[in-house]
Amino acid sequence: MLSSIKFKQTLKSGENxxxxxxxxxxxxxxxxxxxxxxxxxxEIRKELKITQDVVEEDSGLSVGRIEAGSADLTLTTIVxxxxxxxxxxxxxxxxxxxxxxx
Numbered sequence: 001m002l003s004s005i006k007f008k009q010t011l012k013s014g015e016n017x018x019x020x021x022x023x024x025x026x027x028x029x030x031x032x033x034x035x036x037x038x039x040x041x042x043e044i045r046k047e048l049k050i051t052q053d054v055v056e057e058d059s060g061l062s063v064g065r066i067e068a069g070s071a072d073l074t075l076t077t078i079v080x081x082x083x084x085x086x087x088x089x090x091x092x093x094x095x096x097x098x099x100x101x102x
Contacts, residue, residue: 034072036096042067044085044092059084 041063045055052064061080065071073081082092 033097035069037073037078038067038069040092040096041081044081044087048085055081055084 045052045063052067055061055063059080061077061084062071063081066073078089078092081087082089
């Protein structure tokens with residue numbers, strides 16, 4: 001329900017010098033989960049001492065873009081880093097998105 005969302009107001013100045021407000025919505029919860037997924041990929045990759053370039057070359061997955069937050073993984077592509085790093089989906093997602101307990 002939009003009436004319960006608290007928008008952030010930011011005062012900016014236009015090209016003509018006149019001020020205007022920009023309304024932005026608060027960050028969605030799934031954005032936080034995507035950041036956690038990207039961080040998990042980075043953690044595992046660094047533990048294994050593998051560079052982003054090597055992962056991309058071997059798997060075709062743009063790990064640099066995922067870790068930077070400029071590319072998302074889908075449910076079907078999350079299997080690629082798990083298989084590449086030999087990590088089960090359960091192990092990969094352990095601790096991610098804990099705000100939604102089962």
